[in-house]
Amino acid sequence: MKELRMHGKGGQGIVVGGETLSNAFLNAGKFLAVMPSYGVERRGSDVTAFGRLSDEPVRENCMCYEPDYLVIFDPSQLKKPATYKGFVPGGVIVACGTDPEEVLSMGVKPSKLVMVDGIRIAYEVTGNNLTNMIMCGAFCRAVPELPMEALLKAIEENLPKNFQKTSILGAQRGHDEAVVYTYEIHGEHSKKAPAWTRHVLACREPEKPRYEAPWGNGAEKIVTVDTGTWKVVRPVLTEESCIRCGICATYCPIQCIRKGEDGYFRADLDYCKGCGVCAYECPKKALTMVQESEFRKA
Amino acid sequence: MEMEQKIPMMSPGLPMCAGCGMELVVRVLYDELKNDEFISFGGPGCALLTTKVSVPCYGTLFTNMAPSASGVSRELRRQGKDTVCLCIGGDGMFSDIAFGNLSAAAERGEHLLVVCYDNEAYMNTGIQRSSRTPEGAWTNTTPVGPRSIGKKKQQKPFSLLLAEHNVAYVATCSPAHMQDFRKKIRAARDASREGFAFLHVLAPCPTGWKSKPEIMIRQCRDAVNTNYFPLWESRYGAYHITVNVKEPKPVTEFTKTQKRFSHLSEEQIRQLQEDVDLNFEHLKKLCG
Ligand SMILES: Cc1ncc(C[n+]2csc(CCOP(=O)(O)OP(=O)(O)O)c2C)c(N)n1
Ligand code: SF4
Ligand code: SF4
Ligand code: SF4
Numbered sequence: 178m179k180e181l182r183m184h185g186k187g188g189q190g191i192v193v194g195g196e197t198l199s200n201a202f203l204n205a206g207k208f209l210a211v212m213p214s215y216g217v218e219r220r221g222s223d224v225t226a227f228g229r230l231s232d233e234p235v236r237e238n239c240m241c242y243e244p245d246y247l248v249i250f251d252p253s254q255l256k257k258p259a260t261y262k263g264f265v266p267g268g269v270i271v272a273c274g275t276d277p278e279e280v281l282s283m284g285v286k287p288s289k290l291v292m293v294d295g296i297r298i299a300y301e302v303t304g305n306n307l308t309n310m311i312m313c314g315a316f317c318r319a320v321p322e323l324p325m326e327a328l329l330k331a332i333e334e335n336l337p338k339n340f341q342k343t344s345i346l347g348a349q350r351g352h353d354e355a356v357v358y359t360y361e362i363h364g365e366h367s368k369k370a371p372a373w374t375r376h377v378l379a380c381r382e383p384e385k386p387r388y389e390a391p392w393g394n395g396a397e398k399i400v401t402v403d404t405g406t407w408k409v410v411r412p413v414l415t416e417e418s419c420i421r422c423g424i425c426a427t428y429c430p431i432q433c434i435r436k437g438e439d440g441y442f443r444a445d446l447d448y449c450k451g452c453g454v455c456a457y458e459c460p461k462k463a464l465t466m467v468q469e470s471e472f473r474k475a
Numbered sequence: 476m477e478m479e480q481k482i483p484m485m486s487p488g489l490p491m492c493a494g495c496g497m498e499l500v501v502r503v504l505y506d507e508l509k510n511d512e513f514i515s516f517g518g519p520g521c522a523l524l525t526t527k528v529s530v531p532c533y534g535t536l537f538t539n540m541a542p543s544a545s546g547v548s549r550e551l552r553r554q555g556k557d558t559v560c561l562c563i564g565g566d567g568m569f570s571d572i573a574f575g576n577l578s579a580a581a582e583r584g585e586h587l588l589v590v591c592y593d594n595e596a597y598m599n600t601g602i603q604r605s606s607r608t609p610e611g612a613w614t615n616t617t618p619v620g621p622r623s624i625g626k627k628k629q630q631k632p633f634s635l636l637l638a639e640h641n642v643a644y645v646a647t648c649s650p651a652h653m654q655d656f657r658k659k660i661r662a663a664r665d666a667s668r669e670g671f672a673f674l675h676v677l678a679p680c681p682t683g684w685k686s687k688p689e690i691m692i693r694q695c696r697d698a699v700n701t702n703y704f705p706l707w708e709s710r711y712g713a714y715h716i717t718v719n720v721k722e723p724k725p726v727t728e729f730t731k732t733q734k735r736f737s738h739l740s741e742e743q744i745r746q747l748q749e750d751v752d753l754n755f756e757h758l759k760k761l762c763g
Contacts, residue, residue, distance in 0.1 A: 220492045220682055400526040402488040427653050428692045430499040432506070433487065448487045452494035452681075453689030466689075 180241040181209070181228035184260045185250030185308070186407065188220035193336070194250065194309030195226045198316060198323075200331035202230065205323055210235035221407030221450060223254070243368045244268065248316055250308050252296060252473065253406040255279045267362040271319045273308050277358050288362045291319040293355040296409075296470055302347045306409045310344040314351025325352055404431070408451025410466040412444050418463035425455035425464060484509055486527040494688020496678035496695065497522050497592040499650050501563060504590060505530070507660040513559035513588075516544045518573075520565040521599045521680075522592060537572040540564060541580040541587065548586045557668050562589045566607035567597040570633040581640040581671045588667035594680035595630075602683040606631035609703075610750060611743040613735040614683070624738060629750055634675035635758070638709040643670030646708035646717070649677050651695035655706060655717055662708070677704050685734030697729040702755045707762065714761040726751050 185191040195211035202209035211228040227241040245268040247261070252274045254260045264270070266286040273295035274280070280290060293315040295308035302311075310332070317323050325348075332344045412425075419441060426434035426442045433445040434455060444455065456464035484505045491498040501522055514531045517523045518540045525534040535543050540562050548560040569577050569591040580587060596614050597603040604614040608626050613619050617626040638645035644666030648656040656676070663672040677698055681688040698704035699718060703726055706718040726748045730736035739747070 219490055222490055399486050399529055401486040402490045404488040404490070407493060428499070428650070430491075430493075430495055430502070430691065431487070431489075432499070432502045445487070450493035452691070453687075454494060454691055457689040458692055 178229055178231040178235070179245040180243065181211075181230060181246040181248065182241050182244035183226040183228070183248045183250065184254045184257075185224050186220075186253065186306075187222045187224045188306075189224075189250050190307055190309035191224050191226050191250055194248075194313055195228060197310070197313055197328070197331050197335065198228065200335050201313070201317075201323060201328040204327035204330050207232055207322065208234050210238065212238050212240075214240060221404070222402070223257075223259075246316075246320070247271070248312055249273055249280075250295070250312050251306070252470075256283070257406075258283065261285045265368060266364070266366045269319050271312060271316050271355075273312060286360070286362055288360055289319060290358045290360070291315050291355050292358070293351050295351065298347065298350050298354065300468075302350065303343050307347075310347035311351030314348035314353075315355040317348075318352045318355045318357065325349075403447070404450050405447040408449055409469055410451045410453065411446060411449060411469060411472070412451075412453070412455050412464045413467045414441065414443060415463050415465070416441060418461045419459075420461055420463075422460065425459050428458045429455050484529055485524070489524075489527055491521060492680075492682050492688070494679075494681045494691045495521070496650060496680060496691050497565075497594060499691075500590075500592045500676050500678050503650070503653070503656065504561070504563070504660060507657055508559060508561065508664060511559050511664060512556070513561050514547070515561040515563060516540050518564050518568055519599065520568060521594075522563055522565065524563070537564075537568050538576050540568070540573060541576045541585070541589070544587050545580050545583070545585040552586060559664055559667055560587050562587055564589075564591055565598070566591060566593040566595060566633075567603075567605045570606050570631055574633065578637070578640065581637055581642050581673070584642065584670045586667055586670065588663050588672045588674075590663075590674045590676060591634075592676050592678035594678045594683060596680070596683050598680050598683045607633070610747050611736065611739050613685075613738065619738045624740075624743070625735075632754065634673065635761075637673050638712065638714070640671070641712040642673065643667070644672040644708065644710055645675070646673075647675045647677075647704065647706050649695040649699050649704060649706060651692050652699065652706060652718055659708060659717075666710070683735070685737075686732050690732055694729065694732055697724070697732070700724050701726045701729045701751065703729050703751050705755060705758055707758060709761075714758070714763070716758070716762055723755075 183191050192213045199209045199211045209228050209230045213226040229235045243263040243265055245265050247270045249272040255274050261283050264285050267288045269289045270287045271291045272280050274292055275294050277290050295311045298311050299306055299308045317325050317328050336344055421440045423442055431448055433448045434442050436442050453466050456466050516533050516535055518535050518537050525532045544560050544562050551558045593607050595607045596605050602614050603616045604626055607630050610629050611625040613625050634647055644663050646659040648659050663674050666672040677695055679691045679694045700720055702723045707716045
């Protein structure tokens with residue numbers, strides 16, 4: 178049995194992508210059980226899903242801690258250590274991006290790395306960052322057991338009619354435009370015995386209860402999400418047009434726009450989610466929303 | 476009017492969708508209260524901030540928020556403090572599930588500052604209809620198909636219902652009218668020291684309204700300019716409109732930017748317009 182983990186952003190259709198792969202494997206006479214990890218899957222936030230691939234029906238439905246396959250649906254996930262956690266040396270990585278070094282520099286040792294410029298294709302095909310079908314196509318390219326016909330059949334049979342044309346086009350382009358790199362891996366790696374075969378008394382030691390009374394002090398417990406990685410577009414200021422009125426700062430939902438010493442208002446890109454409210458409300462149209470990929474190139 | 480935060484009150488990165496109206500609402504709320512001693516209460520919903528703020532934040536269930544906060548507020552007052560007790564919740568919480576207990580706290584005149592961000596459905600659980608969902612709107616439980624064409628019932632006028640309890644302060648707010656909104660937060664804070672104060676804030680939800688995130692503020696403005704969401708306040712039952720719209724626009728100005736309304740028929744739009752007009756007439760009568 179091989180294990181699979183998928184990483185992406187909420188709104189990119191990771192769950193649908195996983196289900197489509199599952200149906201595709203069924204068409205190819207194999208079994209892929211997929212399970213999304215349950216949580217608040219906000220548009221833009223990190224989303225993970227798991228899968229198990231076997232010749233027999235799969236009964237286990239716990240999370241995968243040591244995946245043999247990684248599918249990374251968004252370039253923003255490439256630089257996160259959590260994405261590669263537990264990845265088995267010699268496994269296969271299918272990643273949305275163009276530079277294999279970006280993946281290899283994270284210390285993983287795949288035997289095969291398939292890269293595809295998914296975001297560019299997604300914008301060309303659907304006009305947004307929906308990379309799921311493109312990555313499914315690239316996955317087909319990476320895994321010879323899964324023929325492309327099985328994937329296309331799964332799309333035709335299970336996706337709503339109005340998505341089919343773009344889905345098929347995306348999957349086909351993902352398959353055709355993917356670049357395959359292979360590496361030689363030395364040494365054996367054995368996985369830990371899977372959780373369900375071990376004698377487990379309790380899943381994990383329970384966290385110590387926190388005294389969460391209203392009169393307690395909350396300063397040390399603040400949790401921060403790196404929402405800066407969520408954005409697909411970012412606001413760019415044209416200083417000549419700006420009248421330094423601060424309207425953008427008033428309405429930024431994140432309240433991440435601050436006045437600098439030069440009097441101009443600038444967004445803190447570590448937290449900006451790229452919603453575009455500032456640019457829409459600016460009376461002088463001094464802000465333009467520019468694709469993140471423009472900056473990744475530089 | 477940018478924020479100056481000496482101590483970070485609230486985490487700079489909150490897990491809400493890009494362009495979420497509620498995120499702006501809670502951030503402005505905390506900013507306006509930053510110089511006061513306050514504690515907050517949060518329940519299930521998109522705005523659960525328990526681990527995201529440095530202010531003590533007490534997580535409750537839907538129905539026990541107002542009762543729990545009432546108890547804490549009473550104890551604080553017994554100790555001679557005038558700490559502001561802030562309760563934040565969605566429309567599903569305050570207008571539906573916890574309405575009874577909220578009404579009871581209002582009737583008792585508890586010293587609470589209750590803020591309801593109204594995104595007009597249960598969003599956290601995946602867009603189900605609430606009593607604040609507008610007529611005709613699509614949600615997952617009021618689908619559009621051969622046997623259903625969106626929600627059949629009108630919105631519950633729940634801020635009016637609360638104001639009718641003759642409490643210290645009730646107001647409706649829109650983030651697009653930022654000065655008015657901030658003024659009302661201060662008024663409600665002061666009122667909560669003498670009795671029950673309630674703010675009803677419109678908070679567009681791009682995910683549930685199926686709209687583009689960047690037009691969030693425009694939607695708030697349109698809602699006011701069409702009289703769909705008039706801005707008023709009431710002190711002990713004395714109503715007063717705070718933002719007068721000279722020439723109200725047709726309600727389609729508000730609905731046309733949202734895909735949840737894209738299926739509306741002429742008849743449904745006419746009905747919605749008629750209700751908007753009737754509700755506004757009613758409000759004008761209350762304002763005398
Ligand atoms: C008594 C009870 N019923 C149902 C739920 C499940 N639940 C959790 S969040 C939520 C939605 C809350 O909706 P709303 O108050 O409108 O807030 P929003 O999600 O829109 O932010 C529901 C129904 C619950 N936690 N408790
Ligand atoms: S709203 Fe526009 S003009 Fe005003 S400060 Fe922001 S960028 Fe400058
Ligand atoms: S794009 Fe959105 S989050 Fe980013 S600075 Fe502008 S308003 Fe704020
Ligand atoms: S679902 Fe709606 S209310 Fe909830 S975080 Fe997203 S935009 Fe905000």
